Amino acid sequence: xxxxxxxxxxxxxxxxxxxxxxxxxxxxxxxxxxxxxxxxxxxxxxxxxxxxxxxxxxxxxxxxxxxxxxxxxxxxxxxxxxxxxxxxxxxxxxxxxxxxxxxxxxxxxxxxxxxxxxxxxxx
Amino acid sequence: xxxxxxxxxxxxxxxxxxxxxxxxxxxxxxxxxxxxxxxxxxxxxxxxxxxxxxxxxxxxxxxxxxxxxxxxxxxxxxxxxxxxxxxxxxxxxxxxxxxxxxxxxxxxxxxxxxxxxxxxxxxxxxxxxxxxxxx
Numbered sequence: 001x002x003x004x005x006x007x008x009x010x011x012x013x014x015x016x017x018x019x020x021x022x023x024x025x026x027x028x029x030x031x032x033x034x035x036x037x038x039x040x041x042x043x044x045x046x047x048x049x050x051x052x053x054x055x056x057x058x059x060x061x062x063x064x065x066x067x068x069x070x071x072x073x074x075x076x077x078x079x080x081x082x083x084x085x086x087x088x089x090x091x092x093x094x095x096x097x098x099x100x101x102x103x104x105x106x107x108x109x110x111x112x113x114x115x116x117x118x119x120x121x122x123x
Numbered sequence: 124x125x126x127x128x129x130x131x132x133x134x135x136x137x138x139x140x141x142x143x144x145x146x147x148x149x150x151x152x153x154x155x156x157x158x159x160x161x162x163x164x165x166x167x168x169x170x171x172x173x174x175x176x177x178x179x180x181x182x183x184x185x186x187x188x189x190x191x192x193x194x195x196x197x198x199x200x201x202x203x204x205x206x207x208x209x210x211x212x213x214x215x216x217x218x219x220x221x222x223x224x225x226x227x228x229x230x231x232x233x234x235x236x237x238x239x240x241x242x243x244x245x246x247x248x249x250x251x252x253x254x255x256x257x258x
Contacts, residue, residue, distance in 0.1 A: 054216060065216045072208035079201040086194035112239065116209055123216060123228075 018104065025096040032103035039110040046117040047073065053121060069120075076116075080109040151223045158230035165237045172244035173199065179251040206236045 019031035047069075054065040084105040088098065143164060145157035180192040214229030 057216065063215065065212060068208065068212035068215055072205065072212050075201070075205040075208040079198065079205040082194070082198040082201045086191065086198045089189055089191050089194065119232075120213065120216065123213065 019100075025100050028097075029100040029103055032100055032107060036103050036107040036110065039107055039114055043110055043114050043117060046114060046121060050117055050120045076109075076113050080106065080113075083109060151227070155224070155226040155230070158227040158234070162230045162234040162237065165234045165241065169237050169241045169244070172241045172248070175248045176244040179248050182255075183251060202240060206233065206240075210236065 019028045019035070022028040022031045051066065051069060054069055058064060058066050084102055087105045088102060143157065143160050145154060145161060149157070176195060177192060180195050184190065184192050210229055210232035213232040214225050217225050217228040
């Protein structure tokens, strides 16, 4: 199980990231990829909503939080990529599981980001 | 400043272990201070978990000849940047509602991110211990 994936108790789509009912590495990979795409679609939609909200607030208050959102998104992408790259080393002995484990790591990182974006939207 | 503290200084836990109760009625300035102290306490726990995780990767690298310790350090530096960017934004975008509470909101964000990260490291150490047992 991947490093990032053990973090917080997952909820909703995140639960499917584990794909426990599947058996072969290829099936688990396909299943996790589905979940990952689902969470990433949620992130894209949320990101646009938060951007719209901040854009409006910036116009009202003469602030520049929109740039802050873009900077945090870049920082998250780098954090995700480095974390999942670090994870990959754990599965060198089992190359057939590498794609499935990477999809899980990406998925769990995406769930964390989704929660952070949701907070920004509701704040 | 927090980055340095996180990466270099394992904070002594016992001195920080006393209860911090921010729920009693108090002025906003005190609430801000209280929230920051809660965050500092969680940062101390993160430091401990991080030191354990680094020790686990070092032991693993010694066995495998891998470079997991450096990879974990690099990922942690990237996390620090993400935490700072995200929480700065959370604080800044709160300003429209009540600027006085902004430091409290910022500290609360730091605490949330820090606790999540601590869980990750603790799980990581448990996994490494299990792996060693299985070998």
